[in-house]
Amino acid sequence: MSSRRLIGKILLLLVILLVLISGISAFGCAPRTGAVARGWSGGVIAEDTLFLGSMGGKLVAIDVSSRNRRWPDVPFEMEQSGGFGCAPTSAPVPIYGTPAVSEDLVYVAGYNGEVHAINTKTGEERWVYPRKGELEPVVGGLIAAYNKVYIGSSDGKLYALNASTGDREWEFETGGQIWSTPSIGGDTLYIGSFDKKLYALGAADGSKKWEFQTEGTIAATPLVYDNTVYIGSFDRYLYALNATGGGLRWKFLAQNWFWASPVAYDGIVYAGSLDGKVYALKTENGDKMAEFDLGSPVISSPVLVGSSIIVATEEGQIYSLDTGDYQKRQLTNLEEEIHAPLFVSDGVIYIHSDKDTLYAVDAQSGETLWSLSLKS
Amino acid sequence: MDIGQIWDLIILSPMINVLIVVSGYLFNNFGLAIIVLTIIVNILTLPLTLKQINAMKAMQELQPKIAELQKKHGKDRVKMQQEQMQLLKESGASPAGCMVPMLVQIPIWISLFQSIIRLVAVTPEGFLNLARHLYSSWPQVFSLVPLESKFLWLDLSAPNFILAILVGGGMWLQQKMSTPVATDPRQQATTRMMLWMMPLMFAFICLNLPSGLALFWVTSSVIRIVLQYYMTGWGGLFPAAAGKPVGRDKRYMRRITQVEEKPLDYADVGADIGDDVGADIVESPTPPKEGAAGGGYPERLKMLKPLPKRGKHHRRKRR
Numbered sequence: 032m033s034s035r036r037l038i039g040k041i042l043l044l045l046v047i048l049l050v051l052i053s054g055i056s057a058f059g060c061a062p063r064t065g066a067v068a069r070g071w072s073g074g075v076i077a078e079d080t081l082f083l084g085s086m087g088g089k090l091v092a093i094d095v096s097s098r099n100r101r102w103p104d105v106p107f108e109m110e111q112s113g114g115f116g117c118a119p120t121s122a123p124v125p126i127y128g129t130p131a132v133s134e135d136l137v138y139v140a141g142y143n144g145e146v147h148a149i150n151t152k153t154g155e156e157r158w159v160y161p162r163k164g165e166l167e168p169v170v171g172g173l174i175a176a177y178n179k180v181y182i183g184s185s186d187g188k189l190y191a192l193n194a195s196t197g198d199r200e201w202e203f204e205t206g207g208q209i210w211s212t213p214s215i216g217g218d219t220l221y222i223g224s225f226d227k228k229l230y231a232l233g234a235a236d237g238s239k240k241w242e243f244q245t246e247g248t249i250a251a252t253p254l255v256y257d258n259t260v261y262i263g264s265f266d267r268y269l270y271a272l273n274a275t276g277g278g279l280r281w282k283f284l285a286q287n288w289f290w291a292s293p294v295a296y297d298g299i300v301y302a303g304s305l306d307g308k309v310y311a312l313k314t315e316n317g318d319k320m321a322e323f324d325l326g327s328p329v330i331s332s333p334v335l336v337g338s339s340i341i342v343a344t345e346e347g348q349i350y351s352l353d354t355g356d357y358q359k360r361q362l363t364n365l366e367e368e369i370h371a372p373l374f375v376s377d378g379v380i381y382i383h384s385d386k387d388t389l390y391a392v393d394a395q396s397g398e399t400l401w402s403l404s405l406k407s
Numbered sequence: 408m409d410i411g412q413i414w415d416l417i418i419l420s421p422m423i424n425v426l427i428v429v430s431g432y433l434f435n436n437f438g439l440a441i442i443v444l445t446i447i448v449n450i451l452t453l454p455l456t457l458k459q460i461n462a463m464k465a466m467q468e469l470q471p472k473i474a475e476l477q478k479k480h481g482k483d484r485v486k487m488q489q490e491q492m493q494l495l496k497e498s499g500a501s502p503a504g505c506m507v508p509m510l511v512q513i514p515i516w517i518s519l520f521q522s523i524i525r526l527v528a529v530t531p532e533g534f535l536n537l538a539r540h541l542y543s544s545w546p547q548v549f550s551l552v553p554l555e556s557k558f559l560w561l562d563l564s565a566p567n568f569i570l571a572i573l574v575g576g577g578m579w580l581q582q583k584m585s586t587p588v589a590t591d592p593r594q595q596a597t598t599r600m601m602l603w604m605m606p607l608m609f610a611f612i613c614l615n616l617p618s619g620l621a622l623f624w625v626t627s628s629v630i631r632i633v634l635q636y637y638m639t640g641w642g643g644l645f646p647a648a649a650g651k652p653v654g655r656d657k658r659y660m661r662r663i664t665q666v667e668e669k670p671l672d673y674a675d676v677g678a679d680i681g682d683d684v685g686a687d688i689v690e691s692p693t694p695p696k697e698g699a700a701g702g703g704y705p706e707r708l709k710m711l712k713p714l715p716k717r718g719k720h721h722r723r724k725r726r
Binding site: 071247248266 | 530534541550
């Protein structure tokens with residue numbers, strides 16, 4: 032074989048090798064179904080302890096005063112198919128839902144379809160649901176009420192678990208995946224589904240009270256305010272429904288999906304959309320009082336601090352929207368993507384960025400009081 | 408605006424929205440939408456595909472002559488290159504003829520590929536990524552997302568072994584048909600390696616990708632196989648049958664036979680050729696070589712042979 036041919040063959044093999052390597056580096060050693068799940072848990076503060084799920088798949092408990100860990104982070108792991116001939120590996124569980132606290136337990140659910148109850152004082156696990164196997168991925172958060180924990184799963188079911196033991200008390204099946212976090216108003220539970228419906232269920236036994244059909248998938252968390260349920264849908268409408276009977280009061284059309292949960296204050300509901308705007312709508316009839324163009328999608332659910340609405344854009348800008356004169360004010364720019372819902376305590380806004388950093392920002396001045404990397 | 412944004416604006420977003428709308432018209436069946444859009448894109452790029460197949464065929468037909476040149480001027484590279492260039496010039500064949508249509512088609516296929524991978528999103532991140540591409544002026548696309556990922560027995564968002572095998576098989580078949588039978592043993596080895604390497608690689612990749620993409624590749628392969636058969640027959644798949652006329656060639660041969668069976672009347676035949684046969688002969692993508700067994704004009708018709716549109720003169724002018 033001439034040296035020229037040999038070089039040619041070597042070059043050919045190199046090209047094939049490069050294609051393979053670039054294929055693997057592009058797709059990674061993981062099954063590819065679009066973007067990789069990473070999680071963006073919000074947080075909850077109870078008795079001066081902040082609980083949230085890190086992007087490393089851990090439940091973190093932080094003393095808000097000292098910013099020290101209450102106990103070592105509790106890791107959640109799942110087996111992940113290697114893909115491209117790689118061996119199955121253990122991977123951190125993405126956590127999207129905000130944990131919930133009730134008495135001495137903090138509840139957290141992960142994308143691997145497991146719900147865990149962890150002791151708030153010690154970090155020890157009390158129970159896990161299901162006992163064997165797992166549910167389909169859990170994307171929404173959970174809520175604890177009436178000695179029950181309510182959680183929706185991608186298998187289309189809403190589960191009510193005994194808060195003390197983790198036993199299943201009842202389940203309700205919808206026609207699509209559930210990514211929405213349930214909301215509770217009185218003795219009624221509200222949950223949205225990929226089947227484009229919003230359901231109102233009896234919190235005690237899961238009996239269906241009513242359902243409302245929209246034209247789009249529902250992934251947002253409903254807001255219950257003044258006997259009205261507000262829910263945003265992928266059909267770009269924000270619906271205001273009678274909480275008792277499920278009748279439509281009004282609906283408002285935006286330019287893109289509603290993903291974040293709205294906030295209501297003083298007869299006005301504030302709804303952030305993926306079109307980069309926050310709409311201020313009269314709760315009475317849906318009339319638009321103002322719209323705030325923030326220039327970047329609003330995915331993170333806003334919070335109310337005093338009489339201001341604090342909103343984070345996907346690009347990391349934090350705005351304060353004045354509910355009196357409808358003026359927006361930029362508090363700060365974290366320059367990190369934000370998807371996790373904001374949470375607030377004592378005038379301090381807590382923001383979990385996509386770089387897995389927790390920021391504490393003063394709601395008035397916008398000053399970053401402290402930040403903490405959750406990577407470990 | 409960077410290149411990525413321009414790509415999204417001009418190519419990717421339109422493709423995603425069209426795919427969603429097509430899916431809406433096909434009973435919200437995403438699998439059918441992938442098949443139909445792949446067919447539509449193939450039809451739109453058909454002229455380029457035909458050009459590419461023709462160019463490849465022309466290059467294949469020159470291989471024996473190039474081999475002869477290599478034998479003749481093996482040691483004198485400059486001379487060999489000159490002769491090779493001259494040969495290409497005279498024949499009108501050009502390696503660029505194979506590459507240019509392919510290069511034009513690549514962005515279209517990449518965008519279709521990217522559209523499918525975005526539309527089979529299952530994670531929240533994937534959904535948000537998709538939302539960026541939806542047209543606010545097309546209200547129906549918002550209601551249709553997420554698309555139904557079930558098609559036949561498949562979950563289009565998950566890998567599927569059978570489809571991966573079909574992708575590999577289809578690609579092998581297509582390559583086998585389009586690859587000439589090499590006479591040089593060393594060339595044979597390289598051809599054999601390529602023949603197996605690419606299909607295996609694609610099958611392997613498909614084992615790890617959403618089967619929606621595999622469905623797109625299988626559909627494309629089937630279309631290309633049909634086109635290849637129509638243009639060049641079984642080619643390298645059944646070398647013995649490679650010389651047999653197919654598709655348009657068959658019609659051409661049939662017409663020639665009809666003409667031959669008629670009593671020879673020049674005026675009549677000439678008119679006939681001008682109206683009908685001429686069209687077949689001129690546009691036939693695989694005109695039989697003169698003097699080749701089973702092909703070419705019958706001797707008594709040679710004097711009436713019309714100048715081919717893509718004949719020597721046309722090519723020279725173009726160059």
